[in-house]
Amino acid sequence: MPPGALSRERDVREAYAAHSGELYGFAVRSLGDSGLAEEAVQETFVRAWRAGDRFDPQIGSLRTWLFAILRNVVIDLGRARAARPSVADGGVEPSVEPLEQALLSWQVEEAMRRIGEDHRHVLVETHFQGRPYAEVAAELGVPEGTVKSRVYYGLRALRVVLEEMGYEG
Amino acid sequence: MKAEQPDSCREWRQLLGAYALGDLAAEEQAGLEAHLDGCPECRAEAESLESVARLLPLADPDRFSRPAPQPPAELGDRIAATISGERQVVRRRQRWRFGLALSGAAAAAAAVLAIAILPGSEDSGNPEQHVEFSSLPAGMKIDATLEPHAYGTEIRVYVKGVRSGTLCQVYLRGPHGERVSAGTFRYRWGDDSTAVLSSALDLSRTRAIGVRAGNRTFVAPVEVTRATADDNSNQEDAT
Numbered sequence: 001m002p003p004g005a006l007s008r009e010r011d012v013r014e015a016y017a018a019h020s021g022e023l024y025g026f027a028v029r030s031l032g033d034s035g036l037a038e039e040a041v042q043e044t045f046v047r048a049w050r051a052g053d054r055f056d057p058q059i060g061s062l063r064t065w066l067f068a069i070l071r072n073v074v075i076d077l078g079r080a081r082a083a084r085p086s087v088a089d090g091g092v093e094p095s096v097e098p099l100e101q102a103l104l105s106w107q108v109e110e111a112m113r114r115i116g117e118d119h120r121h122v123l124v125e126t127h128f129q130g131r132p133y134a135e136v137a138a139e140l141g142v143p144e145g146t147v148k149s150r151v152y153y154g155l156r157a158l159r160v161v162l163e164e165m166g167y168e169g
Numbered sequence: 170m171k172a173e174q175p176d177s178c179r180e181w182r183q184l185l186g187a188y189a190l191g192d193l194a195a196e197e198q199a200g201l202e203a204h205l206d207g208c209p210e211c212r213a214e215a216e217s218l219e220s221v222a223r224l225l226p227l228a229d230p231d232r233f234s235r236p237a238p239q240p241p242a243e244l245g246d247r248i249a250a251t252i253s254g255e256r257q258v259v260r261r262r263q264r265w266r267f268g269l270a271l272s273g274a275a276a277a278a279a280a281v282l283a284i285a286i287l288p289g290s291e292d293s294g295n296p297e298q299h300v301e302f303s304s305l306p307a308g309m310k311i312d313a314t315l316e317p318h319a320y321g322t323e324i325r326v327y328v329k330g331v332r333s334g335t336l337c338q339v340y341l342r343g344p345h346g347e348r349v350s351a352g353t354f355r356y357r358w359g360d361d362s363t364a365v366l367s368s369a370l371d372l373s374r375t376r377a378i379g380v381r382a383g384n385r386t387f388v389a390p391v392e393v394t395r396a397t398a399d400d401n402s403n404q405e406d407a408t
Contacts, residue, residue, distance in 0.1 A: 009249065009252055009253055012248070012249070012252055013245070013249060016245050016248060016249075017245070020240050020244070020245065021237065021239060021240065024238065024239065024240035024244075025237045025238055028238045029232075034238065037238075037240075038240060038241065038244055039333065039334070039358075041240060041244060041248075042244065042247060042248050042251065043333075043357065043358070045248045045252070046248065046251055046252060046255070046357060046360075049252050050362070076358075080358070101227070104224065104227055105227040105228060105229070108224045108225065108227045108228040109227075109228045109229065109232050109233040110233070110237065112228055112230075112233040113233050113236075113237055120233075123225070124230055124234075126187075126190070126192060127190055127192075127225055128225075128230045133187065133192065145183065148183055148184055148186065148187045149183040149186075150186075151186035151187050151190065151192075152182065152183050152184070152185050152186030152187070152218075153186070154186065155185075155186045155189060155190075155218045155221050155222060156186075156218070158221050159217065159218070159221045162221065162224070
C-alpha cells in the first residue's frame with residue numbers, strides 16, 4: 001500500500017475534516033440542492049475510501065483527487081436527475097461544459113470569500129457595483145490612490161488563492 | 170528580482186489592478202502603458218492580473234457575500250458510519266460474476282474451479298450456494314451467494330434498484346423458521362460492490378434468506394446441497 005493511501009477509516013476522517021467544506025460548497029453550487037449535495041459528498045468519500053489504494057500523492061494532491069471524484073459524482077447525479085421527467089423539461093442532456101463553468105465560478109466566489117475584507121470591499125464597490133474610485137475613497141476616508149492600490153493587492157490576493165485552489169491561469 | 174524593483178515600478182504597479190479592470194482614466198492609462206512598453210516585469214504582472222480580472226464576471230456577489238454553505242455536522246459521522254459498516258464490503262464482483270456465470274448443476278464444479286483460479290478463497294472444497302431472488306419489483310435485483318464456514322455462513326449480497334441510502338437487513342432462516350441475523354448494509358447509488366456479511370447459522374441448516382430493503386422484505390429459498398448437508402450433518406447449530 002503506497003504511503004498516503006486513503007484506506008484507513010482515520011485517513012478518511014482526516015480528509016473529511018480538511019476538505020468536506022469545499023467539496024460541499026462546490027456540490028451545493030453545482031447541484032443547487034443541499035440534500036443532493038450531502039449525498040454527493042458522502043458518495044465522494046465512500047468512493048475515495050473504496051479506491052483509496054489508487055490514490056497516489058506523487059500524481060496530485062488529495063484535494064485534487066477528491067474534487068475529481070466529486071466531479072464524476074455530480075455528473076452522475078445530474079444525469080440521474082435529468083432522467084426524471086419532472087426535471088428533464090428542458091430536454092437538454094447536461095454536458096461537461098456547464099459543470100466546468102460552475103467549478104470555475106465556485107472557485108472565484110470562494111476565492112473572493114477568502115481574501116481580506118478591505119480588498120473584497122473595494123473590489124465589490126468598484127468592480128461589481130461599478131462605483132467611481134473617488135466616491136469609494138471618500139466613503140472610506142482614504143485617498144483615491146489607496147483604493148487603487150487595494151484593488152491591485154486584492155487582485156493579487158485573489159490570484160494567490162486561486163492558485164492554491166488549483167487554478168492554472 | 171522583485172526585491173530590486175525600482176521605485177518607479179512600485180508606483181506604477183499600484184495602478185495595475187485598476188488597469189487590469191479597465192478602470193484607469195485615459196491619461197493615467199497612457200502613462201502606465203508607456204512604462205509597460207519598456208518594463209517586461211510590470212508587463213508580465215499586468216497580464217497575470219488581467220487573467221484574474223477576466224474571471225471576476227463569473228462570480229456572483231450575492232453568493233460570495235454570504236458565508237460559504239457548511240455541510241451539516243452529522244454528515245461526517247454518517248460517512249464514517251457508512252465506511253465502517255462497509256468495512257467488510259469488498260470488491261469481489263469479478264469473482265462473484267464468475268460464480269454467477271455457472272449455474273446450479275455446475276455449482277460444485279464451479280467452486281472447485283473458482284478455487285483453482287483464486288487461491289485466496291478459503292475453505293476449499295465447500296460449495297457456494299447462489300440464490301437469485303425472483304418476483305421482485307421491476308428494475309430491482311437481489312442476488313446472494315452463500316458460502317459455508319466453520320463459524321456459520323458467509324453471505325455476499327448484491328442489491329440494485331432501490332433508493333440510494335436504503336438500509337438493507339439480511340437474515341437467514343433455519344429449519345424451524347427461526348431467523349438468524351446476518352447484519353446490515355446500505356445500498357449506495359452507483360455502488361457496484363457486494364456486501365459481505367456473515368451469519369452464525371450453518372448453511373446446511375439454512376432454508377431461506379431474507380433481505381429487508383427499506384420497509385419491504387424479500388425472501389428466497391435456499392436449497393441445501395447434498396455435499397454441504399453431509400459435511401455438516403453431525404454439527405449441532407448452537408443458535
